[in-house]
Amino acid sequence: MRARFFVVIAGLLVSATLLSAQARKTLDIWVVDVEGGNATLFVTPQGESVLIDAGNGGAAAARDAGRIMEAIKDAGLTQIDHHITTHWHGDHFGALEELAKQIPIRAYYDHGDTVQPQPASTEFLAKVYPALTAKAKRVIVKPGDKLPVKGMEWTIISSGTQTIQSNLRGGGQRNPYCAAFKKQDVDTTENAQSVGSHITFGRWRAVHPGDITWNIEGDLMCPMNRIGSVDVLFVGHHGQMVSNSDVIVHGLSPRVSIINNGTRKGGQPEAMRILLNSPGLEDVWQSHFSLLSGTEYTVPGMFVGNHFDEEPSALPKDAWVAPPQGTQAPPAPVHNGKSYWFKVSAQQDGTFTVTNTRNNFSKTYRSGAVATN
Ligand SMILES: [Zn+2]
Numbered sequence: 001m002r003a004r005f006f007v008v009i010a011g012l013l014v015s016a017t018l019l020s021a022q023a024r025k026t027l028d029i030w031v032v033d034v035e036g037g038n039a040t041l042f043v044t045p046q047g048e049s050v051l052i053d054a055g056n057g058g059a060a061a062a063r064d065a066g067r068i069m070e071a072i073k074d075a076g077l078t079q080i081d082h083h084i085t086t087h088w089h090g091d092h093f094g095a096l097e098e099l100a101k102q103i104p105i106r107a108y109y110d111h112g113d114t115v116q117p118q119p120a121s122t123e124f125l126a127k128v129y130p131a132l133t134a135k136a137k138r139v140i141v142k143p144g145d146k147l148p149v150k151g152m153e154w155t156i157i158s159s160g161t162q163t164i165q166s167n168l169r170g171g172g173q174r175n176p177y178c179a180a181f182k183k184q185d186v187d188t189t190e191n192a193q194s195v196g197s198h199i200t201f202g203r204w205r206a207v208h209p210g211d212i213t214w215n216i217e218g219d220l221m222c223p224m225n226r227i228g229s230v231d232v233l234f235v236g237h238h239g240q241m242v243s244n245s246d247v248i249v250h251g252l253s254p255r256v257s258i259i260n261n262g263t264r265k266g267g268q269p270e271a272m273r274i275l276l277n278s279p280g281l282e283d284v285w286q287s288h289f290s291l292l293s294g295t296e297y298t299v300p301g302m303f304v305g306n307h308f309d310e311e312p313s314a315l316p317k318d319a320w321v322a323p324p325q326g327t328q329a330p331p332a333p334v335h336n337g338k339s340y341w342f343k344v345s346a347q348q349d350g351t352f353t354v355t356n357t358r359n360n361f362s363k364t365y366r367s368g369a370v371a372t373n
Helices: 002-023 058-074 096-102 119-134 214-221 246-252 269-276
Strands: 027-031 040-043 049-052 082-084 108-110 138-140 153-159 196-201 204-208 232-234 256-259 283-288 304-306 342-346 352-356 361-365
Touching (some): 096 119, 214 246
Parallel strands (some): 049 082, 283 304
Antiparallel strands (some): 153 196, 342 352
């Protein structure tokens, strides 16, 4: 009797698993709020997963690993198949050690060793990363490389300051924004090294450029737009103005831009202007209201993922201006409490839905409605 009971239960579990596997037809994406860091999880209909970055380290490692694990559980994953570290800054690899204690990671992708040794990254790369990759696979990627993810095409578009040299499908147009593009001083930090990704699922397209900075954006997008347009831009560098030139933002002409910013990181007026007047743009979604935006340069509250722990009764209209150099700035508003992700569900025909899990506001962007630029 007991044995038959277990057979029946096991049978039910198997059919539930099969049903859920069959039921999933979308590429699902969790944009996890890690307070101005990055952690973006992609899961294919077959359940294969790619996680880009793992949030902040130090005192924030447990918090951010916990937030990423919540998304992983929501996705029903038992392992991460592919983990990309865009670059060796603490807001991107910080919680990776903690996360790897909580879930197996099968393959690691990065641009190579750091060019900007800092105590945390040096220690991580000397001691922790070799131990993690010894149990898995480590791939140092170059532009043009593909990630072996079934059912979609994942192309590396930048890595180690290099960018793709041939056109992706849909790319190859002259980029009209290049004419006015001016290079800035060379960025010798890890940001410029970022691993950038182009992601396609059927007719749906997205770019996640990591934290690549201004000049690399120019290399990637000029004089030819090798990428074409995208449905979603996972905005580079937390929406900071040292990145997000119009050659990339307007060149890619996303229907939707999603910014993983902090309470006082990213969202400066200059960056918001470029993001918000992008041709063909339908909406910008922001993980946080940023004091650097003020209400003047932010999006409607429905499109904002997270509040502060102590929400003021009124938010400032003007963008916050840093005090003069040498003066102590007041601390940024804290958000260590419950966090909410944006969930993006993309269909093969290019239709996709973005949901703000804080307020359950959800919007569907239908295929075929793409504006031209
Ligand atoms: Zn960053």
